[in-house]
Amino acid sequence: MLNATDLGHNISLIDTFDLGKKRRTGSYVLHEEELTIIETSASPSIPYVLKGLDELGIDPKQVKNIIVTHIHLDHAGGAGLLLTSCPNAKVIVHPRGKRHLADPAKLILGAKAVYGEQFDALFHPILPVPEERLIIKEDGETLQIGEGRILTFLDTPGHAKHHFSIHDSKSNGIFTGDTIGVSYPQLFDMGLEFFLPSTSPNQFDPHVMLESMEKIKALAVERIFFGHYGMSANPSHVYEQIQYWLPIFIASGEKVMSERSSDSIALKQQALFRLLFDQVSHYLAEKNISLEGDITDIIQLDLSVCSMGILDYLEKKSR
Structure with missing residues (x-):
């Protein structure tokens, strides 16, 4: 069974089976000269990422950029492990997240406080990302990954202070991680587009979350790509x-x-x-x-x- 889906605009979505469940988390592949992956999910998901790349005919050596919207482990916990298969890739992260990917000790402690005995099954192993392979992007900075395709990084706290969202010029879409919520595609199958805010500890702030949503709304994007899970072509309903x-x-x-x-x-x-x-x-x-x-x-x-x-x-x- 295939676990890579074509979303158009040279974007594929690989189902990374977080928690062992379909359509829970995903990695987005942008098929450009600088082959780019957005979100890694946790380390137990990395075999699914590699399987999806194989389905797409991509050698991991072709990957140039691995972008994580924020450093919560269900989005970035697998970055270090994925890098071991992607020798030519750099990891792009929010300025507040860089030190935690280089030294994930505090991330591990925080996740253990939330997930307790489930921690190992959900997240192990968490490998540090070498400093020389980390790149930060400040609010408003850009990255050109192909002809006519520019990614713009936007500081979007509210869910977490170490969170950015990434606007994609080719699709006029935005990769929002958890900033403006979680999508439940299982309910799409029942005829309902359904989204809930993601208010996990310990940096959640509802007022800042709404400010970030206004920042995204001002871009007049046509599609939203969620960390959990998939794409909505109905941004106004999300808001x-x-x-x-x-x-x-x-x-x-x-x-x-x-x-x-x-x-x-x-x-x-x-x-x-x-x-x-x-x-x-x-x-x-x-x-x-x-x-x-x-x-x-x-x-x-x-x-x-x-x-x-x-x-x-x-x-x-x-x-």
Whole structure:
């Protein structure tokens, strides 16, 4: 079964099977003179990246640029491992992310705090990226990778401070990582384009997230390429969904903080997760969609991590 999809405009999407699930994370391949990959996913996904390159007839030695939108491990954790197969590639990263790819010790500690005993299965091994193979791109800087194809890097915090989004001149699309949410293509199959904000700890800020979304909206892009997962050719609907859900997420967190002020953070997180999952399930039920199978597991995991980030933000705000 093929795991590389043609998205047009000389862009292919390789399914990288994060969590062992289809259409969870992906790597985008830009077929240009400087062959470029955007997003690596975590290290257990690298065999899928290499299989996808093989399907596309690409020798990993041809890869010149590996771009990560941000350094969370489900987007960049496999960069060091992928480099071992791509001897001619450099890794392009946000200025705030460079030192963590060179020395991932803090990334590993942070992920272990969130994922606990699941860490090894989800992320191991995390290899450092040699300093000489790291390139940073500041806000507004560009990279020409082929005739008529310029990538422009935009600082887009909100999900994380070490996050940029990449505008592609050929497709008039933008690779947004997690800045403006997560897409659930499993629900596209049921007739619904559905997007939720990604509010994971520990740098989530809803106001900054909305500012970054406005920055993206101002570009009048025609398509959005998500880290999770795939492309939407309906940007206005993406923006509407994030603007709809983000206030609900924050209000739900404030409700839990108020009503369960004496509870432990773990109990608050469980309560917020249940509240968010009930709201999402109710919303989908109104669209005649019932959650079952892989999509339930994926949304539950996302909302569990989102709950941690919302409470972390509100606790910092209260201090």
